Amino acid sequence: MAWSRVIGAVAGLVLLVAPVPAAAQTQKAGPPPVTVPALSNWAPGEGSYAFARSTRIVARDQESREVAGTLADDLRAAGRGTVPVVRDVAPRTGDIVVDVDPSAARLGAEGYELRAGARLTITGRTDTGAFYGTRTLLQLLAQGDRVPAGRTVDVPEYKERGVGVCACYVHISTEWLENLVRDMAYQKLNQLLLELKVKSEAHPEANTWGYYTKDEIRRIVALGEKYHVEIIPEINSPGHMDPWIENRPDLQLTDSDGVKQPSRLDVTQQAAFDYYTSLIDEYAQVFPATSWHMGADEYMLGSDFAKYPQVLAYARQKYGADATPQDAFIDFVNRVHAYAATKGKKLRIWNDGLTGANTVPVTAGTTVEHWLNVAVKPSELIAQGYPVMNASYSLYLVRGGFHSDTKGLYDQSWDPRGFEGEKLTSRTGITGAKISLWPDNGRGETENEVAVLLDPALRHIAQATWGSPHPDATYAEFTARARAVGHAPGWRDLTRVPLADGTYTFRGGGVTRDLQVARTPDGYVTLKSATSGRCLETRSGKLTLNVPLEPGSAVTEETCAASNTLQRWVPVPAPGGYELVNAITRMAVHVTDDGHLVQYPPDQRTPAVWQVTAR
CATH class of the missing domain: 3.30.379.10 (Chitobiase/beta-hexosaminidase domain 2-like)
Structure with a gap:
C-alpha cells in the first residue's frame, strides 16, 4: 500500500513519516x-x-x-x-x-x-x-x-470508494442495506450510490411496488451519516424511466409508428423535465447528499434515434442545422446539471451515452462513471476535465447473471486505473472506483445469496481504492485476512430462521393452513401444504425482471421446486406470531376478506399475523 506516499486522491503528494523511535x-x-x-x-x-x-x-x-x-x-x-x-x-x-x-x-x-x-x-x-x-x-x-x-x-489513495446498488425494480430489504452500510464503513468505503424509488407524495401514480417510504430512507441515511458513508440517490433518466412513467403516457417518448415507449422520457417536452426535477426536489427531503446521479445510460437501448424524428427536430431548433439527436440527449443532461447545481448538488452520469456523436459538450464538472467501453475513452474524458470514476463492468455482480471475478482481479493487481477498454498509467483525474449490484434477473438469487457473493468483492474494492491492490502474495491469503477481521459490529446474520423445521398450524386473518416448514440453504424457509403437498409461491400479476411485483397478486400453492426462489419466505416475528414475507418480492402475505392470500407492501395492506403451533 501507499498511504505513506499519497494524501487523499491527490497523486504524487509525498507524505513524510516521522522518524521511528x-x-x-x-x-x-x-x-x-x-x-x-x-x-x-x-x-x-x-x-x-x-x-x-x-x-x-x-x-x-x-x-x-x-x-x-x-x-x-x-x-x-x-x-x-x-x-x-x-x-x-x-x-x-x-x-x-x-x-x-x-x-x-x-x-x-x-x-x-x-x-x-x-x-x-x-x-x-x-x-x-x-x-x-x-x-x-x-x-x-x-x-x-x-x-x-x-x-x-x-491515508487513502482515492477519494471515492464505493458500492452501487440498483433496487430500482426489485426491492431490497432495509436490513440488508443496513448490513451493507456497516460493512462498508468497517472497511473504509465511503460512498453508497442507490438507484431506487422513494414513495412519492407529488406523483402517487408512480407508487407501484419497489418503493421505499421516506421514513425507511431517513433511517438508512442516518446510519450512513453515523458511519461516514455518503448515500447518493439515483433516478435513471431519460432512459429506464418505466418505474416512474409507466402510468404517465403523456411523458413517454413516441416513436415514428405512434407507439409510446414507457422506458423513455420525452426529452423534447418541458413537462418531462419539470416532472423529473420535481422528483429531485422530493428526494432532497430525505437525501442530504451533495451529489445527484441521473443515470443517463442506455437511452436508446434496443432502438435508435432514427425512430424518433422529433428528437432531431428539437436539437436543430435549439442548436442549429448541424445539431444531432445526441445533442437533445446532452441538452437534457445539462439542464438537469444546472437544476441540481441550484440545489447544491453535483451531477453524476454513466458514460455510455457519451458516444462522441454530439456537438454540444456535457457541462464541466459532471462526474462520469465509466462502466462500458465506448468511443470516448476515460483518458479523453479526463483530458477534457471531467472527474471520472471507475465503475467497470468487470466489477459488477448481476443478480442471477454475471459475477465479478474477484480472484482474477486480485491476481492481476487490478486498481482503479484499469477501465473497460483502457488501462491508464496515472491516477490523475480518477476519483476512485465502485462495485455495482444489479438485479437483472431478480429471482435468480436471493438477498442472502447475493450477500455471500458480495463479501469478497467488497473487501477487494476497499483494498484497491484505499491502498495497494495486492498486499498478500496469494488471493487465499487475502481472503484469510478478510475472515480474520470478520463483519462490522452490529452486522446482523439474516440467515437465522426463527422457526425450526417441522409441520405447524398457521392461523391468521381467519385462515388456517397446516404447513411444513423447511429451512433452505440460504437462510429462508419453504412452506409446503400438509394437505396438497404443494408450496406457497407468488407468481401471478405483472412480471418485471422475472419477478411478480404487482401489489395484490395472489399467493398460491404450486409444485415445489428447490431452485424456485419465489417459494422462499421470511418468517418475521411480530406481536402474537409471525408475518410471512416473500424472499424475492419483499411483500408480505395479506388475507383478503374472502380468505385469499395475496401479497402487498406493508404500508398498503396490513400483513397477516400468523399464530404458529407445532402439530
Missing part, C-alpha cells in the same frame, strides 16, 4: 497487524496495547467525542461491554484516545495516525479520519484483546 528501531520488524484494507507502513514498537474492563475512551474535543461515541456503541455491539467516553482527563494505561487535530495536514481529509503502546491513540485531521482509525482498532480487537505496539499513518 530508537527503541522501535532496535526491534526486529514484524508484519503489520491484520486489517482490511491492509496497513503498509507499520513501524513496530515494544510490547502491546491491552484492552481491559477498565478501558475508557478519552475524547479531546466535541468532534472527537462524536467519533468516540460511535466507537463505544460498536464496542458494545461487539460484545466488549459499556466503555465510558470521558473528556478533560489525563489518559491512563489501557485507555483509547481519540483526537481530531486540524493542524495534522499530513493526514488529509480521511487519513489517520494510530499509535499503540501502553494506551492506544488515534488522531485524524478531521472527524472522518479519526473515525477510520477507530475502524482499524475494531478490526484489531476482533482478533483479540491485545494490539501489537507500533505506529501507522494510513
Whole structure:
C-alpha cells in the first residue's frame, strides 16, 4: 500500500513519516497487524496495547467525542461491554484516545495516525479520519484483546470508494442495506450510490411496488451519516424511466409508428423535465447528499434515434442545422446539471451515452462513471476535465447473471486505473472506483445469496481504492485476512430462521393452513401444504425482471421446486406470531376478506399475523 506516499486522491503528494523511535528501531520488524484494507507502513514498537474492563475512551474535543461515541456503541455491539467516553482527563494505561487535530495536514481529509503502546491513540485531521482509525482498532480487537505496539499513518489513495446498488425494480430489504452500510464503513468505503424509488407524495401514480417510504430512507441515511458513508440517490433518466412513467403516457417518448415507449422520457417536452426535477426536489427531503446521479445510460437501448424524428427536430431548433439527436440527449443532461447545481448538488452520469456523436459538450464538472467501453475513452474524458470514476463492468455482480471475478482481479493487481477498454498509467483525474449490484434477473438469487457473493468483492474494492491492490502474495491469503477481521459490529446474520423445521398450524386473518416448514440453504424457509403437498409461491400479476411485483397478486400453492426462489419466505416475528414475507418480492402475505392470500407492501395492506403451533 501507499498511504505513506499519497494524501487523499491527490497523486504524487509525498507524505513524510516521522522518524521511528530508537527503541522501535532496535526491534526486529514484524508484519503489520491484520486489517482490511491492509496497513503498509507499520513501524513496530515494544510490547502491546491491552484492552481491559477498565478501558475508557478519552475524547479531546466535541468532534472527537462524536467519533468516540460511535466507537463505544460498536464496542458494545461487539460484545466488549459499556466503555465510558470521558473528556478533560489525563489518559491512563489501557485507555483509547481519540483526537481530531486540524493542524495534522499530513493526514488529509480521511487519513489517520494510530499509535499503540501502553494506551492506544488515534488522531485524524478531521472527524472522518479519526473515525477510520477507530475502524482499524475494531478490526484489531476482533482478533483479540491485545494490539501489537507500533505506529501507522494510513491515508487513502482515492477519494471515492464505493458500492452501487440498483433496487430500482426489485426491492431490497432495509436490513440488508443496513448490513451493507456497516460493512462498508468497517472497511473504509465511503460512498453508497442507490438507484431506487422513494414513495412519492407529488406523483402517487408512480407508487407501484419497489418503493421505499421516506421514513425507511431517513433511517438508512442516518446510519450512513453515523458511519461516514455518503448515500447518493439515483433516478435513471431519460432512459429506464418505466418505474416512474409507466402510468404517465403523456411523458413517454413516441416513436415514428405512434407507439409510446414507457422506458423513455420525452426529452423534447418541458413537462418531462419539470416532472423529473420535481422528483429531485422530493428526494432532497430525505437525501442530504451533495451529489445527484441521473443515470443517463442506455437511452436508446434496443432502438435508435432514427425512430424518433422529433428528437432531431428539437436539437436543430435549439442548436442549429448541424445539431444531432445526441445533442437533445446532452441538452437534457445539462439542464438537469444546472437544476441540481441550484440545489447544491453535483451531477453524476454513466458514460455510455457519451458516444462522441454530439456537438454540444456535457457541462464541466459532471462526474462520469465509466462502466462500458465506448468511443470516448476515460483518458479523453479526463483530458477534457471531467472527474471520472471507475465503475467497470468487470466489477459488477448481476443478480442471477454475471459475477465479478474477484480472484482474477486480485491476481492481476487490478486498481482503479484499469477501465473497460483502457488501462491508464496515472491516477490523475480518477476519483476512485465502485462495485455495482444489479438485479437483472431478480429471482435468480436471493438477498442472502447475493450477500455471500458480495463479501469478497467488497473487501477487494476497499483494498484497491484505499491502498495497494495486492498486499498478500496469494488471493487465499487475502481472503484469510478478510475472515480474520470478520463483519462490522452490529452486522446482523439474516440467515437465522426463527422457526425450526417441522409441520405447524398457521392461523391468521381467519385462515388456517397446516404447513411444513423447511429451512433452505440460504437462510429462508419453504412452506409446503400438509394437505396438497404443494408450496406457497407468488407468481401471478405483472412480471418485471422475472419477478411478480404487482401489489395484490395472489399467493398460491404450486409444485415445489428447490431452485424456485419465489417459494422462499421470511418468517418475521411480530406481536402474537409471525408475518410471512416473500424472499424475492419483499411483500408480505395479506388475507383478503374472502380468505385469499395475496401479497402487498406493508404500508398498503396490513400483513397477516400468523399464530404458529407445532402439530
